[in-house]
Amino acid sequence: MKKSLKYIGILFATIFIVSCSESYLDVNTDKNSPTGDVLGPELVLPIAQYWSGEIVQRNRYTNNLGNMMVYNWSQSDGFSWYNDEFLYNVTSSFYQIIWTRSYRDALKQYRVLQSYGDQYDNYKAIGKIMESYHFQILVDLYGDIPYSEALQRGGNPTPAYDDAEAVYQGIVSELDMAMALIDGADGSDLVPGSDxxxxxxxxxxxxxxxxxxKLRVLVRQGSGDFTGMASVGFIDQEVTVQPGYAVVENQQNPFWNAFGADSGGTITNNNNATCATQFVLDYLDGTSDSRISYIYEEPATGHLGVVQGLQDYDVPIVDQFDPQFVSNIGPGIxxxxxxxxxxFTLADAYFLQAEAILNGDLTGDAKAAYESGIQSSFSYLGDPGFSDYISQPRALVAWDSSPNKLEAIITQKxxxxxxxxxxxxxxxxTRTGYPSGLPISLLATTPERPVRLFYPASELTANAANVPPQPNAFNDKIFWAN
Structure with missing residues (x-):
């Protein structure tokens, strides 16, 4: 998407001002809140979308959390970055930034988009879609959340919590309304452009x-009305945010900024600290998966991973797990x-379709959707080896060789x-138990990995009367997993 340098500069300047002013977007105040009287939708929209990208890709946000919980990442020798993750030390401060940034910096802006006049139906639709996207993630992390009374910009600083299943139902309704707004937009409705x-x-x-x-919501909850969804169609591209990232301080892609290099080219400490687990390397190598060297960097000495929670890095070989010897995050990522x-990955979209077809909820070819998901993964990583990989008559690789089709779909995802x-x-x-055989961290004090997060300390302080009792992070599953 082509943008003028002037527009990009204005966007990052606005984001910087917003980000540096805590009062500007404080969850419990409407002071200086961006409304249609302050900022136009052409500025509110990219600010909101910018934060959507940050919430997934910044260090210690959702992608990082997921990689730890499904045993993708471990830690090199000489670092103590991830002890809380390896201990499964789920407290009210553990990854609470996801909650804070979601409500304060993304969701508030998407709600503002819905406050403009009738000629802004396209913007309103985008606001509803992206609200739904974020609210689902919050439900999947926390269960019951503020929903129906949330985002009132000070009108209700202590919103009630809605039942998680009811939030899912509300999300489906909002997505249906968003699609109706798009269908009903006419020549008088403004259409976003480079904003x-x-x-x-x-x-x-x-x-x-x-x-x-909507498909993700219905597949995850295991029920719902899929009528007409196939005729609408699903995304056929990676869903990304691109505000005009540049090799400039505070303007780099957030994932690269954390795990790649700074604007001067110096490799970050997070890059050196973060590496593959041996389990995931063994799995990829054992299935002749060429993606191994795109997902993980291969040292000159060959791929090497680290067990999560390893305490003695010098047995049996001193310094064997130093950063230069282990498989850090790879060039395809x-x-x-x-x-x-x-x-939102294109691969995920195809795997959701494959699962829905497998369950009889959508019509279509589950095998074709499954293989498209794998091919999309290879394409995103820049790996040309899809044909060789998929031709293997191997369970959890080839569809026809996989007796358990659901396990194949989830493992490939x-x-x-x-x-x-x-x-x-x-x-x-958490929902399916796949992929099979995921190890538990050596530092874990329980044989189970967490299934959810605790409500954050900020809510316990600001909204104590409404916050539900803290759940058991290892046993109290979200409704769709029970």
């Missing part, structure tokens, strides 16, 4: 994305400072989201 840093104002693609988010931020949007694989693991 839409996801689809460039392509409302047909927005409708397909709404339908794809760390593509550069200006790469777009992925928030685990591979495809590795390093990109891995929190979705954590949700699927």
């Amino acid at each position: 839409d840093i996801m689809f460039g104002g392509d409302m047909a693609t927005w409708k397909k994305f709404a339908n794809t988010v 760390l593509k550069g400072a200006t790469m777009p931020a992925v928030i 685990w591979i495809a989201t590795n390093g990109i949007d891995a929190v979705q694989s954590w949700f699927d693991y």
Whole structure:
């Protein structure tokens, strides 16, 4: 999507001002809140979308969390970055930034988009779609959340919590309304252009994305009305955010900025600290999966991973797990400072279709959707080896060789989201138990991995009267997993 340098500069300047002013977007105040009287939709929209990318791809946000929970990532020698993750130390401060940024920086802006006049139906539709996208992730992480009384910009600083299943129902309704708004828009409705840093104002693609988010909701909850969804269609491209990332301080892709290099080219400590687990390397190698060297960097000495929670890095060989010897995040994922931020993979969209067809909820060819999901993963990583891989008569690779089709779908999604949007694989693991055989961290004090997060400390302080009792992070599953 082509944008003028002037527009990009204005966008990042606005984001910087908003980000640096906590009062500007404070969850419990409407002081200086952006409304139609302050900012036009052409500025509110890209700010909101920018934060959608950050919430998935920043360090210690959803992608990072997922990679730890489904055993994709471990830690090199000389670092103590991930002890809380390896201990499964789920507290009210553990990854609470996901909650805070979602409500304060993304969802509030998407709600503002819905406050403009009738000529802004396309913007309203986008607001509803992206609200739904974020609210589903929050339900999947926390269960019951503020929904029907949320986002009132100070009108109700202590919103009630809605039942998680009811929120899912509300999401489906909002997505249906968003698609209806797109269908009903006419010549008087303004269409976003370069201010839409996801689809460039392509409302047909927005409708397909709404339908794809709806598909994720219905597949995850295991029920619902799929009528007419196949005729609407689903996304046929990676869903990304591109505000004009540049090799400039505070303007790099958030994932690259954390795990790649700074604007001066210096490799980050997170890059050196973060590496593959030996389990995932063994799995990829054992299935002759060439994606191994795109998902993970291969040292000159060959691929090497680390067991999560390893304490003695010098047995049996001193310094064997130093950063230069282990498989850090690979070139198919760390593509550069200006790469777009992925928030929904095309592979995931195909795997959702495959599962829905397998369950009889959609008509179509489950095998074709499954293979398209794998092919999309290879394409995203820049790996030309799809044909060789899929031709193997191997269970969980070839559709016809896989007796358990659901396990094949979820296992391939685990591979495809590795390093990109891995929190979705954590949700699927909690729901299905796949992929099979995922180890537990050596530091874990329980034989189970967490299934959810605790409500954040910020809510316990600001909304104590409404916050539900803290759940058991290992046993109290989200409704769709019970």
